Amino acid sequence: MPFTVSSIDDSLVAALQHKIDRKTKPLGALGLLEKLALQVGRIQKTLSPELGEAQMLVFAADHGAAKAGVSPFPQDVTWQMVENYLAGGAAINVFARQNKIRLHVIDAGVAHDFGERDTLINAKISPTGTRNYLDEPAMSAAERDAALQKGREIAHRVADSGARVFAFGEMGIGNTAAAALITSQLTGTPLIDCIGRGAGLDDRGLEHKRALLQRAATRAALPADAAALDVLAEFGGFEIAMIAGAMIGAAQRGGLLLIDGFIVTAALLVAERIAPAVRDYCVFCHHSAEPGARAQLKALAAEPLIDLGLRLGEGTGAALAWPLVQSAAAFLNEMASFESAGISEKEARG
Numbered sequence: 006m007p008f009t010v011s012s013i014d015d016s017l018v019a020a021l022q023h024k025i026d027r028k029t030k031p032l033g034a035l036g037l038l039e040k041l042a043l044q045v046g047r048i049q050k051t052l053s054p055e056l057g058e059a060q061m062l063v064f065a066a067d068h069g070a071a072k073a074g075v076s077p078f079p080q081d082v083t084w085q086m087v088e089n090y091l092a093g094g095a096a097i098n099v100f101a102r103q104n105k106i107r108l109h110v111i112d113a114g115v116a117h118d119f120g121e122r123d124t125l126i127n128a129k130i131s132p133t134g135t136r137n138y139l140d141e142p143a144m145s146a147a148e149r150d151a152a153l154q155k156g157r158e159i160a161h162r163v164a165d166s167g168a169r170v171f172a173f174g175e176m177g178i179g180n181t182a183a184a185a186l187i188t189s190q191l192t193g194t195p196l197i198d199c200i201g202r203g204a205g206l207d208d209r210g211l212e213h214k215r216a217l218l219q220r221a222a223t224r225a226a227l228p229a230d231a232a233a234l235d236v237l238a239e240f241g242g243f244e245i246a247m248i249a250g251a252m253i254g255a256a257q258r259g260g261l262l263l264i265d266g267f268i269v270t271a272a273l274l275v276a277e278r279i280a281p282a283v284r285d286y287c288v289f290c291h292h293s294a295e296p297g298a299r300a301q302l303k304a305l306a307a308e309p310l311i312d313l314g315l316r317l318g319e320g321t322g323a324a325l326a327w328p329l330v331q332s333a334a335a336f337l338n339e340m341a342s343f344e345s346a347g348i349s350e351k352e353a354r355g
């Protein structure tokens with residue numbers, strides 16, 4: 006089946022936990038890093054995992070609803086920021102360079118013709134972005150399926166190059182609105198609690214966004230138990246659909262998935278409904294300041310690694326958390342045990 010994911014292996018849990026517990030530290034003293042080390046060992050089915058170079062996949066697309074005023078920025082900022090990624094000047098370029106992460110920029114449906122570009126993956130589902138969900142579904146079932154399939158293919162291609170760590174980022178003016186609609190529907194959280202200021206709406210702008218999204222939800226009139234695939238087609242966007250497909254593809258290849266902020270987590274809510282085991286492969290990198298992140302993290306029982314008040318997207322939270330993930334593998338591989346260091350356990354543990 007193209008979109009099925011296997012649960013992670015539990016045969017090494019006891020051996021990994023034993024290795025973690027024999028390290029020269031009080032039991033559990035490395036906190037969340039210990040859970041992470043266990044998870045990485047289980048995913049890679051080894052007591053000595055190797056992470057290699059992380060791959061950051063930034064998916065960009067435009068949203069029909071952007072023109073209705075769900076964002077403080079004009080739609081053109083999506084393609085302009087893609088140019089910024091290609092030129093190396095955005096925050097994600099800086100953090101990726103700093104932390105030695107390889108960046109892949111994917112056009113999932115930006116309303117702009119970039120021409121032939123060596124460094125941009127052209128995976129456009131539509132040359133104009135999604136349709137406006139205030140009037141009609143954002144995408145057709147065929148477009149949605151193409152986006153999921155393309156995302157899966159891209160992740161498999163990156164995995165073919167030997168990658169084991171996949172980080173996800175996005176760019177799309179208006180995509181916090183789509184993510185809010187998806188999050189509300191898939192977590193059963195009131196829409197009002199999922200809507201935030203996005204790229205910086207003022208109070209009036211936020212009121213307007215709330216009214217528009219309420220209208221969109223009323224028009225779509227999805228039942229509470231609507232299928233995730235229907236929710237995705239209704240509200241979009243192409244970058245969200247492609248990320249969901251790429252997450253499933255990366256998990257199918259035994260990758261570790263670095264989850265960024267509000268929009269990437271909305272994509273995960275969709276992916277997890279399609280293939281529940283995808284959750285096993287995820288590291289929740291940060292707690293986005295967008296208010297709907299709270300409902301997402303609760304629904305996924307996620308414990309994010311950092312909480313810096315970030316609300317940028319682009320994969321920046323994942324890029325910043327990457328050194329912590331590397332530290333989890335490093336302590337598992339390199340730290341001395343009580344035996345190897347000749348430390349008396351009783352004395353060491355009081």
Ligand SMILES: O=C(O)c1ccc[n+]([C@@H]2O[C@H](COP(=O)([O-])O)[C@@H](O)[C@H]2O)c1
Binds near residue numbers: 179294
């Ligand atoms: O990832 C997040 O948590 C996040 C929170 C707020 C805004 N963003 C970014 O801001 C853009 C969307 O904001 P908006 O107001 O246009 O919906 C989009 O390009 C996202 O990458 C991202």
Ligand SMILES: Cc1cc2nc[nH]c2cc1C
Binds near residue numbers: 082176177204317318
């Ligand atoms: C300038 C700008 C940069 C971004 N990066 C991700 N989303 C963004 C939104 C805006 C508006």
